[in-house]
Amino acid sequence: MLPELFYIINFSISISAAIIALTTAFLILITVICIRSCRTIPNLLICNTSVATILYYLLNLVSIFYALQNDWEQHQPGCVFRAYSYTALCAALCYSYSIHAISRLLFTVFYTHKSLQTWFIHWMMIIISWSISILTPTIPLFFQHGYQLENESRICLPTVKIFSTAICSVLIAFIIPLNIVASVYSSIFFYAWKSTYRIRSLNSHATNLMISSHTRLLKVKREIKLMQKILVLICLVLFGGTPYFILVLWHVLLxxxxxxxxxxxxxxxxxxxxxxxxxxxxxxxxxxxxxxxHYLLKLQRY
Structure with a gap:
């Protein structure tokens, strides 16, 4: 049995991370809601990620509250529901990045199809992603002990000790959405490479065509620069989920x-x-x- 101090230190780190993330997410939401110029499609997708983050950390704080109680092993109300919600919110976070990737694909590769770049399409993608995130985590409920209290971590989740439910949860909330992101970004990079190759192979006399192609290439390069930033976020999610995935494989291979x-x-x-x-x-x-x-500086002056 691990000492109580180990749990106190680790949960304190989680609480600190929650406070930082919740503050940042609420700042993003309030800014986009209050400032009209910030109400853009990219910021809508950022708000979607912020909402998933807020819900995740609120659930995490509830789990930590029960884990730090003296009777944590006997008193874990709504354990199955919290474990299901944990998987669903992790999935919602990862699928929110899939929407970012698909949106970039619509603006970069399918830039001529203006109907695909509307608010309606992006709202539909958000609704579909949340529907998938809510429905697919119900699958482990059909397995015995699909969701339960993991004594080692004191948290209700799809424990890594049962391979069928653990790998199902990893697929739902981690591997599938990240594979979608990888596939979409591969398509965009391939499109950018083709655009660059076309411009280099243009005849020097085709001035108008060169100008048009050059403009398109600049647009693609801007999108790729934005994608590089999003890929940094994907790497952070990847690093976060990898230890759990390693634990799942550990129980199978060793x-x-x-x-x-x-x-x-x-x-x-x-x-x-x-x-x-x-x-x-x-x-x-x-x-x-x-x-x-700007507004923080304004408040500081007052």
Whole structure:
């Protein structure tokens, strides 16, 4: 049995990460809601990620509250529902990045199809992603002990000890959405490479065609620069989910059990890297960051 101090330190780190992420997410939401110029399609997608982050950390704080109680092993109300919600919100976070990727695809590759770049299409993508995130995590409910209290981490989740439910949850909330992102970005990079190749092979006398192609290439390069920023966020999510995935494979490939601290550390990694992701997201969105800093300076003067 691990000492109580180990749990106190780890949960304190999770609480700190939650406070930072919640503050950042609420700042983003309030800025976009209050400032009309910030109400753009890219910022809509950022708000979608912020909402998923807020719900995730609120659930995480509830789990930590029960985990720090003296009777944590006997008193875990709504354990199955909290474990299901944990998987659903992790999925919602990862699918929110899939929407970012698909949106970039619509603006870069299918730029001539203006009907695909509307608010309606993006709202539909958000609704579909949340529907998938809510429905697919119900699958482990059909397995025995699909969702339960994991004693090593003191958290209700799809425990890594049962391979069928653990790998199902990893597929739903981690592997599938990240594969969608990888496929979409591969398509965009391939399109950009083809655009560059076309411009280089143009005849020097075809001036008008060169100007048109050059303009299109500049647009593609801007989109790729934005994609590079989003890929940084994807890497943060990847680093956060990898320890949990390693634990799942450990139980299958190795006969001996993993060290007990790894269970809590794997869930802590998710909370820490999601917080880092929100800070990075805020710093990358120049429009939102500028407005927030402007109003904070205004308040400081008063």
């Amino acid at each position: 006969e001996e059990s993993p060290p007990e601290p790894f269970y809590l550390l794997s869930t802590n990694c998710i909370a820490i890297f999601i917080s880092l992701k929100m800070i990075t997201l805020f710093c990358m969105c120049k429009q939102i960051k500028t407005n927030v800093l």
